[in-house]
Amino acid sequence: MKIFARIRFYYSAFVISFVVSMMIILLFLLPRHKDKILHYGNKTMLALLGAQAEVVGKPDEKAQLYLVNHQGIVDIITLEAILDKNLNWVAKKELFEVPWFGLLLKNGEMISVDREDRRGLIKLMKDVKHSLEVLHRPVAMFPEGTRAKDQKLLPFKEGAKFIAEKFGLIVQPVVVLGSKSVVNEHDKISIGGNLKVIFLPSIDTSKAPKDWYEKMRKDMQTIIDNEYKESAISR
DSSP, X not given: OHHHHHHHHHXXXXXXXXXXXXXXXXXXXXXXXXXXXXXXXXXXXXXXXXXXXXXXXXXXXXXXXXXXOOSSHHHHHHHHHHOOSOXXXXXXXXXXXXXXXXXXXXXXXXXXXXXXXXXXXXXXXXXXXXXXXXXXXXXXXXXXXXXXXXXXXXXXXXXXXHHHHHHTOEEEEEEEESHHHHOBTTTTBOOOOOEEEEEOOOEETTTSOTTHHHHHHHHHHHHHHHHHHXXXXXX
């Protein structure tokens, strides 16, 4: 079983690398169609990985900022496949410097953030404002800041909260379950299975109570715990 899971992982890695390569080429050749290239490219990737995504709840057409729990690259693939919105992902600067994959982030005009730079938050604010007001692209962030290894959500970084409140954004929390079963990058295995994506009610931060961010995290954790208890699906 472990050997099969390992083989499946390397097949998944090949699929991701191949489709990413095709998307990079298409983004270079057809820059005006970035939204369609990213949406259908990730949709194709998910299908080749043998995974389907069950969607619970409704994506809010007015959402400006999606806050998503994070386990691995499949989280991004899944949201891009589901939402045909040309999402603008916030990613750490180091990922933009990764050979080949970094080209996808650059050509996709994603938002780079330097965690070591004290001015990083100022740049992030400017980039988010530009994305929403000029590019008309909703922004997606992982409030945990990095990948978690188990069921418990990591403490949420304050950056997402600050930006949401600064611009009075409409935030939609999203819980993605099952991504590590599809591709577990840490253990380099893939046991397959489907995903479940749960869209929680949106939060208008211009009208929300002061503890909206803390409550959102608790609500997301409750969903993660309940799904694991009732359906044995991990995040």
